[in-house]
Amino acid sequence: MEFMIQLEKLTKRFPGQMAVDEVSMDIPEGEIVVFVGPSGCGKTTTLKMINRLIEPTSGSIFIDGEDVTHMNPDKLRRRIGYVIQQIGLFPHQTIATNIATVPRALKWDKDRIAARVDELLELVGMDPDVYRDRYPKELSGGQNQRIGVARALAADPAVMLMDEPFGAVDPITRERLQSEFLRLQDEVQKTICFVTHDVDEAIKMGDRIAIFGDDHKIQQFDRPETILSNPENEFVEDFLGSGAALKRLHLRRVRDVDLTSWPAASLDEGRDSLRRKLEEAEGYSFLLLVDDRGRPSRWVSSRDLDRSGEDMSDRGLPAAALVEPQGTLHDALDEMITSNVGCAIVVDKQGVYQGVVDIDTVMTAVNTLREELRGRLAVGSWHAVPSEAVEEARS
């Protein structure tokens, strides 16, 4: 396996205080490694030592095999993308100038910079013609965050450091930005160190997670599923919180599990036909009605069907609790609990009914996850994880 970043016994001692204590870590190319831990555990200090914003007291840093511990820090940093908390866009510069910061420092020529700026704006889903000449204050928090990422990617660095990049946006936007960023990462395949204090974010974003402890050392460094099912020590267990089993559901997408097909029928099929279908569907007390475009509309029971009249559009219960295939089982479970019927309806992008996720689906998924992990742990450390498993965990 190719390691992009290697830390060797990296230590930082501030006067009278230990910050990072002999941290060693090998970070494979193209992966997101999340540093997580309580405040003051040294995660941010470790991150900032990688681009030498903080000079290590001892230890070494290798990037792509090269010892950069004593390299000119300015030159080093131009090779490393950097996204900080609150984004740190320069308010007096236009979006284009902000993005061009590193290319300008690298003395690219004007045309190349302009082309790169447009390319990056497209990459993060913003129209260059609209946004190029705007100022950061004219954009929303989420848009500024995207610009922050675009700026970090400007000179196409192999390595990116992100210090709580989604800390300053509201929860809904954060969720969206996280997913967007993961999609972007599939495209750009950077090696990323990502600091957060939010365990859920760590599980969602990380190919691997490094949990830092109060003793300024790494407590556990492994894949999220392994950490969740097999916490190294009490500290990790406590830090993950009581809901570790529940959190593991973040790791499975709805599209990865076998959906249950619930008996469904069309809204305008006629009462007799519907009643017959419900009788045929043994063990189901509700029938799912879909509209003419295949979108879930109502849940009806036999009692609802006994009422006279052919119009079904306001009978029974509304078909709520929808999830999309790229949602996680955690999302599905959440919907399921609030649902009338005890299952989450899976719909595709157009809202067309695909199947349902019920509690049995979730249980089966949990069991397979657990077995997979047991198998993997038996093989040994994460070094031995085959790349197919990496792919699987990522999707």
Add this chain to the structure above:
Amino acid sequence: MSVTSTDPQLAGPRTDEAEEAPTSALGRLLRDPGRAWSYVGIPLIVLGSWFAVYRWVSGLELDSIEQRWLNAERVTRSVVEHIQLSLIATLFVVGIAVPLGIMLTRPFARRLTPIFIGIANIGQAIPSVGLLFFLALPALLGIGPRTAVVGIVAYCLLPVLRNTMVGLDQVDDKLIEAGRGMGLTTGSVLLRIELPLAVPVILAGIRTALILTVGTMVLATFINAGGLGDIINGGIVNNRTPILLTGAVLTAGLALLIDWLAGIAQEVLRPRGL
């Protein structure tokens, strides 16, 4: 407006509002009639009062003393001297205080800050007349324009020095960290990030210093350095109200006009996007 984003939340309504905000200095002025009035009003008032004094003096029958003071050649010379002295003094103030302020906000010189601020404080705390007379002692600089400039510079250093430091200090550390973290050198961070963001505060300091200079330069007359103080003092010494009034109105008007110009400069030079 075409937004490629498929995401209405992120594309946000804020952009629409921002589109209206005029970004040019002129646009900003035109949007705010009250502000626009103050930009036209000040020169009108100054020119009006100058004209009124001129009309009044022209209508008077001037005696020989008054004629000696109130003629075009004499008044013009004083005005030009006054402006020259003030501009030279301000150039020195800016040339000394801004670099000093930049230096004192660098980490290596932080410890020196109290010393320099202390010196600048003394310069401003001593009454300006006293400072001028002291500097004009034959053992020091002697009388003349040079002494006037040195004295006024010492007197006006503090506002620019302090504003430069405050302006640089108020720049968000996160921005500096972002710049450094992306590989900008300390010099680039200073030039591209810190100074542009500190410009409004520094300019405010320079504006204060300019007005202080123009006002205080009246004292230059007492050490034989010329300026509008000559006319004012001539009016006092000879007990001639028209002379005194002409000098006073010219000085006050000049201070107002320079403040007005500085205000416009501030508006134009203010970084966009803030």
